[in-house]
Amino acid sequence: MCLGDHPPTGSVAATTLLDHFLEDRMDAIRRFASALHHRRPVPDMRVSPYRRRNLRQMLRILDGRRSGATYQEIAEVVLGADHVSATAWKTLPERDTVMRRFREGTKLVEGGYRSLLFRHHPQT
Incomplete structure (x- = not known):
């Protein structure tokens, strides 16, 4: 779990619903994982x-x-x-x-x- 401003120290799991917002949630998870692993940010394509x-x-x-x-x-x-x-x-x-x-x-x-x-x- 990520609580407050402290990044997680161990493994992290993402749980999401399998509904009609799944693609939006997967995009958010990809952006989160990129930030978590200090990789180049994944562009947020929701707004051109x-x-x-x-x-x-x-x-x-x-x-x-x-x-x-x-x-x-x-x-x-x-x-x-x-x-x-x-x-x-x-x-x-x-x-x-x-x-x-x-x-x-x-x-x-x-x-x-x-x-x-x-x-x-x-x-x-």
Whole structure:
């Protein structure tokens, strides 16, 4: 057993259920074994690099909105959008991106983050 911050000193066994989450559990066991034996980490493929970048942007956008920034101010900082007039802003694709990532980020914060834990069978 692994208790607290102390790594196990002897052999370790992993017990898991044989249900529809088996592949996800096996991935976690492989990552654990790699860390246990101080080997190169097994990549966690539950979140692609593209999705990981979007998740970072979502969190930054949520932080910006909760700090009182406008969508346009956020787009300038997070996406590097140019400062434009309010009229021109309404037609920029960056506006749609910021608003969409805000909606998606809000869903994650409200419990949707659990879907990130399952690669093979998303939680329903």
